[in-house]
Amino acid sequence: TQLLEQSPQFLSIQEGENLTVYCNSSSVFSSLQWYRQEPGEGPVLLVTVVTGGEVKKLKRLTFQFGDARKDSSLHITAAQPGDTGLYLCAGEDTGNQFYFGTGTSLTVIP
């Protein structure tokens, strides 16, 4: 089992604030994905990072893959209520198997 720890586990912030979610592991992954899940729905893929040190931006969301491909971060600028949800990272090993992180539940208060 390749454990992916996310922090924080829960986060409640005011609209307009910035936040960072971390995803850490002792294992190396060939790629790492970030998903957002809303209640009653399946996770929706936000981004995939593949190269160590890679940074990707998706509007107000910035994703970074660690140089050693063991960790990742998700930074949200000026959070909005629509950002509320469960954020999950998932690392993919060389056998195309995915290991999901422990999850971060984000609530953005209007």
Added chain:
Amino acid sequence: SAVISQKPSRDICQRGTSLTIQCQVDSQVTMMFWYRQQPGQSLTLIATANQGSEATYESGFVIDKFPISRPNLTFSTLTVSNMSPEDSSIYLCSAGSGQGNEQYFGPGTRLTVT
């Protein structure tokens, strides 16, 4: 991308019975997976559904309890057998190209066992 549907979306079942969950993908995919999730928590992989061969189960999950079928590249079923209240959970299927990087999820099946 792939669009995935699951049936049923939710069910309430009695202890000792079995439920089969269907997962349909709108395109042919290499990989299909089944996960379990408690509300608000992370996903636990049950098994990888292999087309034309037996599913590959993760530690803690066995074929007798969670038989899986995958008759073709667009469809899979998961059966939860001899259910107990501990099986109450959300069951999710997902699909991937097998080329890495992208995995798409169905909306989930919320199962309650009484």
